Amino acid sequence: MRETEYAYAVARIRVNELSLLTKADLDQLISADSYSAAVRILTGKGWQEVAGGDMCEEKLNEAWELICESVPDKKLLEAMVIGNDFMNVKSVIKTTFSDLKSEDYIVRPFVCDPAKIIKAVKENDFEELPDYIKECASKAYHAISGNQSGQSAEMIIDKASLETSLDYAKSAGSELLVKIIGLACLVANIKIAVRSSRTGKTEQFALDSMCKCDFTDNKKLTDAAFKGESLADIVSEAGYPEIADEVDKDFTALEMKCDNLVTEWIKKAKDEVYGPDPIIAYYYAKQAEIKNVRIILSAKAAGVPTDTIRERVRDLYV
């Protein structure tokens, strides 16, 4: 699709970027006296309290509706949220084997109708599901029903989710999206390698659990992790030198670095007038904003000190 086709969508996004929370807004939220005071600040900024619902999810749904209305390329939309379908498969399978109601754990937005997933899992018949999800749903279901192994099911779904997201990002033709999802794949593989080595799993287990991506050598990554060597050179070779300093530290610091790095990348889309990048940037900016609001609200509810909250919040797009 020609980049100029996005002119309408980009213009709509630019207007809506004005309603994103600024650094000053976040500071005000962090300094709020209590949880209810923080919620009052948010409602003053146009966030609506939802009876029995999640105000953050509501805000993300609004952003998604705007993107769906304006973006001319369906492939891009699918690439952005295809991962949620796998999360829905995971939650539906897990809730089916417990007393919980599957509908309460559905993540939005999605590509595949969750009702289809629920029906497929309940009937143990996955033929009606789309091709990208069919095989992993069936394997994950049988991993839980046969071996009672929730971990195996999660491993199957997470791996398929990342690989499918990366494939969709590539076919959508956005370098920014490929870079962002590529980072998610790399970090997931690092976590698997390090955790497997720490918990006494075999290298083969780690390799089987990792998603396949063409920019990194999983064998090399696993070898280094199992020998306790630094992973800095491996992530640099994979094209992500920005996280090299954090990769050998704890995962919380690495995750924060990755979130801030994605924000840094999407900020470059501020200067673009055509193409899908401003749309992707807006969606990720909205997700980052919601992540920050959730961090602040849950910290306020738990009475966490202001300085600690400030350390936890991520960089903003605006």
Place this chain on the structure above:
Amino acid sequence: MTFTMGTALAILGGAFAATLGGVGSAIAVGRVGRAAAGVVTEDPSKFGKVLILQILPGTQGLYGFLIAFLLFNKIGLIGGNIAELTLAQGAMFFCASLPMAIGGLVSALHQGNAAVAGVGIVAKKPEESGKSIIFAAMVETYAVLALLISILAVFGVPVA
């Protein structure tokens, strides 16, 4: 009345100026229109500001039309008394129309891009909309220069 190759070449020059200028303007105005529609969907009060930006790259189409009109008038096509031009005269008229044809096409497309970026300024900082108009209008300079050269050249070609 005899049509010569020179006359045909002169008419081709006028057609070039009108067509390429018009094509450039149509693409650019359409492109800005899409962006403008995006802004107005979210905030209808900005219609006036984005309309000015949409109009700007439309001028190249008018300039191309003007050159074609002057050229056709000079060779008598409009009055019905077409001059019998030599091949050299026809080639001169053809060359005279090229600055407007090529300059018009290229400047319209780039002015369109500048105007789309300007629509982004109106979307986020409407109080700075004047600056966005200046950025887009700067490109107009080169369309005007091309127009002037084409006019001077068209008037300068001798017709017996």
